[in-house]
Amino acid sequence: MTRQRTLLLDLIKEAGGHLDADELYRRAREKQPRVSLSTVYRALHLFKKMGLVEEYHFDESHHHYEATSKKEHHHLLCLGCGRVIEFQSPLSRYVTRNVPEARDFHIVDTELRMTGYCSNCRKTGQ
Amino acid sequence: MTRQRTLLLDLIKEAGGHLDADELYRRAREKQPRVSLSTVYRALHLFKKMGLVEEYHFDESHHHYEATSKKEHHHLLCLGCGRVIEFQSPLSRYVTRNVPEARDFHIVDTELRMTGYCSNCRKTGQ
DNA sequence: CACTAATTGCGAATGGTTCTCATTAGCGAC
DNA sequence: GTCGCTAATGAGAACCATTCGCAATTAGTG
Numbered sequence: 292m293t294r295q296r297t298l299l300l301d302l303i304k305e306a307g308g309h310l311d312a313d314e315l316y317r318r319a320r321e322k323q324p325r326v327s328l329s330t331v332y333r334a335l336h337l338f339k340k341m342g343l344v345e346e347y348h349f350d351e352s353h354h355h356y357e358a359t360s361k362k363e364h365h366h367l368l369c370l371g372c373g374r375v376i377e378f379q380s381p382l383s384r385y386v387t388r389n390v391p392e393a394r395d396f397h398i399v400d401t402e403l404r405m406t407g408y409c410s411n412c413r414k415t416g417q
Numbered sequence: 418m419t420r421q422r423t424l425l426l427d428l429i430k431e432a433g434g435h436l437d438a439d440e441l442y443r444r445a446r447e448k449q450p451r452v453s454l455s456t457v458y459r460a461l462h463l464f465k466k467m468g469l470v471e472e473y474h475f476d477e478s479h480h481h482y483e484a485t486s487k488k489e490h491h492h493l494l495c496l497g498c499g500r501v502i503e504f505q506s507p508l509s510r511y512v513t514r515n516v517p518e519a520r521d522f523h524i525v526d527t528e529l530r531m532t533g534y535c536s537n538c539r540k541t542g543q
Numbered sequence: 544c545a546c547t548a549a550t551t552g553c554g555a556a557t558g559g560t561t562c563t564c565a566t567t568a569g570c571g572a573c
Numbered sequence: 574g575t576c577g578c579t580a581a582t583g584a585g586a587a588c589c590a591t592t593c594g595c596a597a598t599t600a601g602t603g
Contacts (some may be wrong), residue, residue: 293568293581312559327583332560348474352591353559365512367522378518382529385511386491392504395536396493403508403529410521419550419600438590453552458591478560479590 295319295326299334300358303344308357309375315356345400349375365403371412421445421452425460426484429470435481435501471526475501491529497538 302318303310310318312331319326335356338344347355349368363383367376383401386393428444429436436444438457445452461482464470473481475494489509493502509527512519 295582325583327585328559329561329584330582333581367519369522370525376518376522378516380512380516382508382511383531385508386506386529386531390504390506392502393493393531395539396495396502396531397534397539398531399496399533401529401531403512403527405509405512405519405522405524405528406526407522407524413521413523421551451552454590455553455592456551459550 295330296334304358309355311353311355368406369409371408421456422460430484434483437479437481494532495535497534
């Protein structure tokens with residue numbers, strides 16, 4: 292653990308959720324002006340491999356990252372306002388119990404993503 | 418519907434599943450040597466917007482596409498051999514019934530993705 | 544046919560991510 | 574401490590999937 296990595300991991304944790312690499316880079320430079328983008332990406336890879344951080348491919352061209360939480364959680368993506376709503380649900384248990392194809396599968400990670408329109412956007416006509 | 422689009426949509430349908438843009442381009446050129454990559458991408462966008470095709474961001478740098486099927490389905494991704502296993506399960510129903518955050522959400526699409534190791538790869542020690 | 548708008552092919556541009564390489568930091572052995 | 578070694582860093586160039594710009598072609602309509 293180097294100075295840069297500690298900083299980056301802290302920023303990811305305190306951000307709460309769904310940082311992208313560039314935003315992380317910007318925040319990191321406020322505290323340590325010389326960190327490089329490469330370091331950000333390298334750290335993200337490392338954290339991902341160590342299981343400290345999870346990578347999400349939402350519908351944009353770049354990725355988002357968030358600190359791994361102990362609890363299994365999933366996402367609702369609103370197509371109207373772009374909001375990301377998190378919720379918890381033991382879907383992996385539901386699936387291993389109810390889906391034959393999944394019975395022999397050793398699960399590392401589970402994510403359900405639902406796209407659609409949140410209640411706000413439904414009211415305002417999409 | 419132009420000649421190119423018909424060809425591309427047919428190819429996507431007959432492929433069954435999980436084509437990427439480059440593979441589609443290669444197959445298209447076998448039948449129509451002058452189709453361009455741009456046309457492939459433009460057609461994929463169009464099909465996506467029309468709801469004929471769905472785009473998946475698996476763990477690679479590029480996207481995969483498949484013809485929209487009537488049935489809700491999900492994916493298991495094996496980290497060992499890279500295999501993609503599809504299964505069907507009415508998870509959106511399960512979620513709207515059991516998750517408060519999802520109750521007011523108007524769902525357009527649902528996908529569960531589970532990563533891990535398939536039974537084969539578990540046997541051979543990942 | 545003739546006209547207009549939409550689509551295509553091609554090559555160049557974009558932009559997020561990865562790589563290269565020279566420099567610097569961390570660290571154990573003397 | 575300081576020598577030597579390895580791993581990590583910063584900066585910029587390279588990469589590559591995807592998108593754009595534009596001139597040429599094609600569809601579709603009257």
